[in-house]
Amino acid sequence: MNTETGQFILRPGDIDALVYGASFLGSGGGGDPYIGRLILMREMEAAPALPVIDPAAVPDDANIIGIGAVGAPSVLIERLPNVDSFVYALKRVEQHSGKKIDAIIPIEAGGINATLPLAVALRAGLPVIDADGMGRAFPETQMMTFSINGYLASPLYLVDDHGDCTIVETKDNAKTDRWIRSVIDAMGGAAMAAAYPLTGKMLKAAAVRNTISTQLNIGRTVYAARHKKRDPVKALVRHFRDHGTEPRFAASLFTGKVSDRNIKIDGAFNIGRLRISDMRNPDDVCRIAVKNENLIVRQGGKVLAVVPDIITVVDADSADPITTENLKFGQRVKVIALAAPDVLRTPKALAVVGPRAFKLKCDYTQLEDLHDR
Amino acid sequence: MRIGVDVGGTNTDAVVMDGDRLLGAAKTQTTPRTNIGITRSIKKALDAAGVAPSKIRAAMIGTTQITNALSERRNLAQAAIIRLCLPANRAVSPMMDWPADIAAAIGDNIYWAQGGAQFTGATFSPLDDHKILRIGHDVNKKGIRHIAITGLFSPVQHRMEKRAAKIIRNAFPHMGVTLSHKVGGLGFVERENTTILNAALGEIGLNIAAEFAAALKKAKISAPIFVSQNDGTLMKANFARQYPIFMAKSGPTNSMIGAAHLSGAKNAVVVDIGGTTTDVGALFDGAPREKSLNTDLCDIRTNFHMPDTMSIALGGGSTIVFDPELRIGPKSVARDLERRGVIFGGDVLTATDIAVGAGRINLGDRSRLGGISREKITEADRRIHEIVALAAEQMNLSSTPAEIILVGGGTCLIGETLARAKSVSQLEHGNVANAVGAAVARISGEDSSVASYRKTDRKKAIKKAVARACRRAAKLGADPETVAPIAVEETSLSHQHGDRVRIRVRAAGRIML
Incomplete structure (x- = not known):
């Protein structure tokens, strides 16, 4: 693949907007993007230009690999993801397959795993594809569009800081997920992963497209609004609805104060509920159910938004997205929803990432059908 | 009996307390060498209380010097x-x-250097003693x-940090070592x-500790010294000397603890109005509410306990400008209020002038405000x-x-009302709430451990951790009879x-007296 086909070049000045967008698409999960930002900053100091390629321009026979950190968020904030180990994983992938990797794709678009693959691409001297496998963040690996499309995560490489490696090779992604969870403890609670070997053809069939440019657009819209002293949330909603060829419905759902936060850690998951109360009328409340990510928003008996549509809680003043673990009692927040990419809204996808897959007792209704347009 | 002191940027306050009762209070100007002002304030408070220095069994001091050093990069x-x-x-x-x-x-x-542990506490990579010594030489x-x-x-496992410190201290005894x-x-x-x-x-920490010791010596108090930390509890002066960072942001916490003590309130919003800024925080179950996971100190990410306070640029010395529109602050005449404020004959209109003009307090010469219209004063008063x-x-x-x-x-x-407030109250001795907060604060201890709930029953594991934290607090000077857990946090480390x-x-x- 020729890097000349790169759709655009990502530069150090883009990092803040990108990280904002990744936090927004994290939908409350995906981990604190702070560390990812630092790692990307450092790689950009050495290599200040990253080619980002439009998936449409990728040749069918190109070899692409997914990159992301795996592990408990509380381990990843202490033993930080290691770019060298990712690069080693890429080398093992090439040795094993006998094929040269042409580009990297992030496994998800939200949180720390949205920025890590870009740092890895910079170090490895590879371009990154403007796409990912979730279009947001989800709590489980089989919730990727690649998996929904029937592609295997195997062979999956897990590398630790010492450059030691576990290779998982199965014919079933759910089994791969279980095996990862048992080996990850022995590897120190987290590891750097390369998975989902894809061809350009597979990529075009299954990936959520243009997620890096979406992240950038989200961030740039908010920064521009802040600069002009305009309401960033209003600016974002308008940006999505008016967005050129691919408008997406978005809505500001509720503004209030976090009046109850009942979220428990259960294994690798944050599970529970949030209640947000209107500032002036405390009886007017909205409730959000959480499994790492925000799953459903209800006000009274009415559903305002439901997974896989993206539900993000932002600080009422700064409009900074707040991850579930950072939300606190008494915080003044706004709840924003954004229509999920179309690939997550097919019947096949909804069976894996729709409300029923999260044991919610309702069917999926598109965000735009829940609100006046 | 004990004494509480607050060293602020403008004033140094002291209170003498017997149990929960305030016997005497004093407010003096902060001096460049802080020990002079501290001694002066302590002596005045002792005089006001009619208490001899020898009766003082403990001295608790809070200071804004660390916060100021960081924000002014001094x-x-x-x-x-x-x-x-x-x-x-x-x-x-x-x-x-x-x-x-x-x-x-x-x-x-x-x-x-190599070193550190796994989340289980097992070795991640071994410590290279020679390398640590070589680093020590270079430093x-x-x-x-x-x-x-x-x-x-x-x-989870601090063995290697301690060993590295020991290697360095053995070779270079004068070196100050902070362990994470x-x-x-x-x-x-x-x-x-x-x-x-x-x-x-490090240097400021040593200096502050020395100033405290000198001040108490001159005030003829030989009691142990405790220092206020950011989470509203007390540490021994010797620990504060080594860990000055814990003194950062202790001021707003102390004023909240003081307000809780003086008012008896369990849940309230505390507004501490100073000369240049106002700190606003919340009491939750009688204690200052803490900030969530990560808190920025001068735009640097840290993870220690700090009160959830917000600071606004409004104080008694805030400048008021009407041209073309009403602007309040952020500039302040601060400690020059009594020279530069209009009611004191100066030429800078301040928030205090507005309070006098609005009839909220009788201070200085109100007639000097003649040149400012009633409407303007009302507008500024309403905005404040x-x-x-x-x-x-x-x-x-x-x-x-x-x-x-x-x-x-x-x-x-x-005044007596604020929009959307249930009540607005002012307290007797509210002007020395910081010093009261320092005097009544509790002594804390912490325990951090990793348990496997597969091997140990969850309740038992928590009970053991609570017992260790309580023993730690008691060891640091808390009365074992009164020690209780103030926070229990569980963090899952595993998939x-x-x-x-x-x-x-x-x-x-x-505190055990």
């Missing part, structure tokens, strides 16, 4: 930064996103006297940031109330209107359901 020391984590954590270097002026003051003295050769050591997973497990929990970058800041504050009401509303936890308690030297700016969990417990109790 007197920061060069420090060496040692990481015990190789081959991990190479992807992020120390102080990467720090304000450039603070990072420059600390200097580029970064050393990487010493550079003339640097403060070292920050951060080891991988040291909140003493200043923070999991979160390598945040904990390292706190560790580095502490090392950079709006600013405070909005800040109070933002800090209000509950969905019902809050009880608001006003403390500090500038309470005269505010596996219900397996390894980090348990962090903080316990606090009243």
